[in-house]
Amino acid sequence: MYGIDPITELEGLVIESRGGTKKSPNYRNPGHSLLLAYVLKKIQNANISDLEIYVASNSSNYKSIDDRKVLYDGDFKINLNSITDFESFLKSIKKSIKQSGQKKGSTGGNSTKRITLFSKTANLKDLFTSDVEVQLNKQTESELEYIYQRIKKRFRQSRFRKELLEAYDNTCAITGSKVIDLLEAAHIQPYDGAYTSVVSNGILLRSDIHDLFDSQKDGKRLINISVDYKIEVHISLENSEYWGYNGKDIKLPKEIINYPKFL
Template sequence: MTSSNSKLWTRDQVKLAFHLYCQLPFGKLHSRNPEIIELAGLIGRTPSALAYKLVNLASLDPSITGSGRVGMKNSSKLDQEVWDEFNANWEQLAVECEQQRQLLNTTKAMPNLVVADEIDADFSGETRAVIIQQRIKQQFFRKAVLSSYRGRCCMTGVSDNVLLVASHIVPWSQDKANRLNPRNGLCLSTLHDRAFDQGLLTLDSNYRVLLSESLLSTGNLFLQTAFWGLQDQPIELPERFLPSPEFVQWHREHRFQGVPT
C-alpha cells in the first residue's frame, strides 16, 4: 500500500474500501466517521480521500442510484472491476479483506482473526481456521444487512440491536454462492426471523408481507398482536442491497406454508 495520496488507488485499497462500504450506512460515508478514519490510516490514505472513494462506489450501487441518490459519478474502471468481482464472490471478500486488515494493522491486536499462513497444519489448526473464518463471514453478513436496513427490523421497526437478526432469505445451507450476499438478507427481529425461517410468513413480489394459514387462524392473542397487522403491509426497504426478487420467490415457493383457500 502506498502512503502517497497523490498516487492511483491499488486493487487492495479499493477492495478494503468496498468491504467497508458494504458495512456502513449510506449516511455515514463521511471523513469524520471513526471507521473511515481507522481504515484510511491503515491503507495510507486521508479520511477525506477514503470517504470520497466510498461515495464513488455508491455511484455503482443500483439500490442507491435507483432511489435518486447518487455518488460522485467519478468511479474508475478499477472500482467497477472490484464491485463486479465481489458481487460474484462475497465469501472471498469477507475473509480476504479481514485478513488483509490484520496484515496492515501492525500496532493493534485483531481479536478473532488469523492469517492463513499462521495456522498450524494439524487438525486442531484446521478446525480453528474454519471456526474463525465462519465467524468472519457471519459478522460481515450481519453488519452489511443491518446497516443497509438502518438498524431496524424491516417489518416492525424494532431497533434494539440485541433483538435484530440478519436473516437469510435463501437459507445458508441451500445456496453457498449467496451465503454472504447482502441481497439475500433481511433485517428482522428475532421473533420474525424465526417465523420467516419456518415459513410462517414470506414476501410477495412487491415486498409485502404474507402470513401463513396457521398465523392467520391462530387464537393466540400474543401472535395475533405480533403478526396480524403485518398482512399485506410492505416492508421498509433497505438503503442498499434490495432483496433479490429471485431469492424472495424461492422463499415463497419453497419455505412458505401457504394461505387459506
C-alpha cells in the first residue's frame, strides 16, 4: 500500500510480510519475496537513484529512525542505476532486512517484517499506479509467475478497486461472492491511463472470473457481458462450473451513473 507509515512517519510504499516457523506452509513466503523483487526492479527501471528502505516493524529493538535504515554497500541511500547484478543486490537487501533490529546473539529476524520504501525525488505513488511493464528473471516455480501477475494487477488498481467495491456493495457482479480479498477491479475497455480507471469502465469480479473475463478464445472473452447485462459464457466452458452463470443477469451498482458501459 502507499501512504504515510505511522512508524517511520515517511510517505512511501509500505510492504508487509508475516513470517512463520519452518513447520509452517508459509515459511518461505514466496509471494512477499516476489513482491519485493517486483518493486525493486520497477524502481530500477524507473531510474530512481535515491531509494531509501526502512524497516517499519513495531519493535522495541529500534531506538531511532537511523536504526531502521536498510544499508546496501554501507550506504542507506541506494542508487539502483548502479546495480549490475540485480539478483545479488536483492539477496543483500533481503539479508539486511532480516538482520535489522536483531539483538546480539539472535539468529532470526522479526516474525513480521514491515518495510517502507521512500524517495525524495521520485513519486513512488504514480510509479506504482502506472502500467509500466517489468521483467523479472524467470523463476523455477510456475506459481511464482502467477503471484507476480496478481501483484501487477493489484498494484495498478488500488483506488479503482476501492471505488468499485463501494459501487457494487462489496459483491462480485457475476458470482455474488462477498469475500473481499478475492474481489478485483476489471477494466471493460483495456487500461490506458488514469482516465480509463473510472467506475463505468469497470466491473467488480471475483479473481477467477476476472481472469476469464480478460482471456479470449476464438476472438471472444471466456466470460463476457452483453450490452443488456447478460452473462455470456464461452462454449468451451460448457462442462465447467462456470456454465451455470450463462444467460443470467449481473448484479448492477447501486447508482445508475456507475452502471458498466459495454459495447
